[in-house]
Amino acid sequence: MSDLALLSVTEAADAFAKGEATAEAMVRACLARIDAFDAEVNSVVRLDREEALAAAAAQDKARAAGAALGPLAGVPMMHKDMYYRAGRVSTCGSAIRRDFVPSVTATVLRRLDAAGAIDMGTLNMAEFAQNPTGHNAHHGDCHNPWNLPYCTGGSSSGSGAGVAARFFAAALGSDTGGSIRLPASICGVTGIKGTQTRVPRTGVMPLSFSMDNVGPLTRTARDSARIMGVISGKDPLDPTSAPEPVPDYEAALTDDLRGLSVAVPREWFFESADPIVVATFEAALEVLKSRGATVTRVSCSSLRAIGTYVAVVSRVEAATIHANWMREHPGDYSVHLSGRLYGGYAIPGTHYLEALSRRGPLLRQFCAEAFAGHHIVATPTLRMRVPTLAETDIDADPEANWARHMAVSANTRPFNYLGLPTVSIPCGFDDRGLPVGMQITARPFAEARALMVADAFQRDTDWHARVPAL
Template identity: 70%
Template sequence: MTDALPAGGDLAALSLTEAAAAVAAGEATATDLVRACLARIDAHDGAVNALIRLDRDEALQAAAAADQARAAGAPLGPLHGVPLAQKDMYYRAGRVSSCGSAIRREFAPAVTATVIGRLDAAGSIDLGTLNMAEFAFNPTGHNHHRGDCHNPWDLARCTGGSSSGSGAGVAARFFYGALGSDTGGSIRLPATMCGVTGIKPTQTRVSRFGVMPLSFTCDNVGPLARTARDCARLLGVIAGHDPKDPTSAREPVPDYEAALDGDLRGQRVAVVDWFLEGAEPAILHVFERALQVLRDRGAEVHRLDAPVLDAVATYGGVISRVEAATIHAEWMRGRVAEYAPHFVGRLYPGYAIPAHAYVEALSRRGPVLREFVAQAMGHADLVAVPTLRAHVPTLAETDLETDFAAHWDRHMALTANTRPFNYLGLPAASIPIGFDDNGVPVGLTLAARPFAEARVLRAADAYQRDTDWHRRMPTAVA
């Protein structure tokens, strides 16, 4: 047997790449993996509420077919026999995709998302669909229609959103990986709060065909999984140009896993003061400890300022609000009562932003990106920031429907360190680096120049070679 199989025999504790290796080596079957995941779901999802649809029979049938294919000597894809589950906004033809809403509770698309098709072709097994914030417009994990998703480290706390079920389900070992979407932090926030790894690729790196939109120019598709290597495997499967999405980049897709050599010698990491403003001491302590791990791996760490970030924060908010308001305009006119109250409260300001402000935010995007790269990356390969500046709040502390005014500031502060990378379009990954004073995970974000996902993943993997935070099991679902 290989070292991949856990000593205790719990196959659900494997990472995604370990699970794929176990199936390929004949040390576990796809059916074994699916049954291990189903056992975890049956035991704990009643408390976590990560899944809104579980395709139990279909998954077991797919696993049996995968096992038969391996036994027959068929070529195996990079995800052969690995159970995944996807956010309820990735379309599969004929299957309901409610997008976390009441308005689309019976919507069954006629198309399948390109990324879903690519995961299928790689041999993965689809367990079902995952809870999410309504129409992906919430950074906390609340859902008025489906019930809130709960953090598997502390059930009273936020999971992060909008990819709440993706982050919580990967952390709880319900499946080995999941797709999220990221318009202002919706991959990196759940990754941080739930103690897993997630990457928002460069804008346009991954096709968005067949994926519910929120913001035409800020939406991103990317994976959440246990490790940086897992995310490299998933990103390698889904990245690349798609003729069905004319906005998808034609940039060649490198071998992300081949880049994971653990060597950070000569890599320059910038710490930008703007991202540390107002950060809690406990967060800064864990952050500084993580930087030392990177130094020990050979990276050079230095601090600098980037004044352009004030403009980034403003422009990013303008674009995402106006575009979300535009996408929902028809339903807001005729079906507003079917939205959650907090959704309407957040969306309405988008209709008050003047056109010239939106056009200015769009037209300044290129110059601001060039200015940020010059300021922060002129002498650096990576930027490192704490994903959150504060501890993970409770669901009660961020529930806009109990007291919108009282909870608004804490709610919006969650995206302070994530949203800038959406406006800039840069690749950014969050990895777990420890715990706050409440025993809830803390995350480190690593970002780089456009299409430098391999560099981000290499640094994340190097960190995980010397730490075991990504291996820790959530205490509330142990």
């Protein structure tokens, strides 16, 4: 391949392991692409050029010496600017933390380092990860590589845009209401949030501790499987992380959908949905059926309640951890964010606890209704076509844009409340040439199942392999 920046995670790792490409050459290829195109996309906050080249040289040296290579050895990555690395500024997309230098390194970064990945720097994001479109008044908005006036989705805006633009092979995002899956869908890449507690959050900026998730954005489901295998699993430093053993996600990509039963909820996910999105999603279901899967429409009576409770949990938890800054310098937030945080202080504690207490029973009810006889749940990731940055800018025109802005995450939020593993994969393009995504949700701790279905879909389609013309 002439441009090494076009390699996926597994392709880059394989090329490095076989001696077909050096880590330094792959990093230089990514840097060249960033230099050429990121002025328009604006995905990068901090580019650690020299550090990345030094890390790549170290990997090349280790390989030459015959050292054992990690599963991500030599693979260029960048991450949302909320993963702490000791001694490196982590702005969290904000002005408030413009000079924040953490003293710890996130467990997930340590695990990626140990696997040989090259960390090239940090990426644009919504301020404190708190909007679904990726708007950022402090770093400037990130632009969709498929069509620059369109939004990237958020909050992991730079992660989605940068992976789509082939600036690096993969990026970590975070997902509290859809912030991995939305930019994955809107930028035409693959993104997964695991089961709640599956990936440890040590050294990661919090938003809503009950629903925060760490996960990768990549070109392919196989890439996501490899990264999830590296970053998942119990962390002694994070008492909330799950002790369940982590399966070999890549080994689970068996390409066999015979006997798979797919449930598609009738309620919620298609309310006021754009016909083009629905048609694209239905066509994607046909791909699964062509491989032997069956599709059944099911009723899920709990989604309205989930929609109410999920907003309460995230708003109260976010308001709580931002209280000091909201008292001391609220003017340092963008207008929409301080306005949103403010409402969280008005929700009674009894309602917050009710929302948390109903989570277990509603998960059981959803599983009973959606997974009874079915292996996965499939839905569109967004109900709407990709909106422009202007159409969703609530600082510029809140009256006109508020409803559209909030509708962006309507289909992703329920799975944060339910804690279920969910992958978003590209499943087509709309009439304006912008990506459409499909969510694949599995039972708790069944990330392997969701990834297997996503991988099988990608063997028969090429939506994930298309490259935006920059």
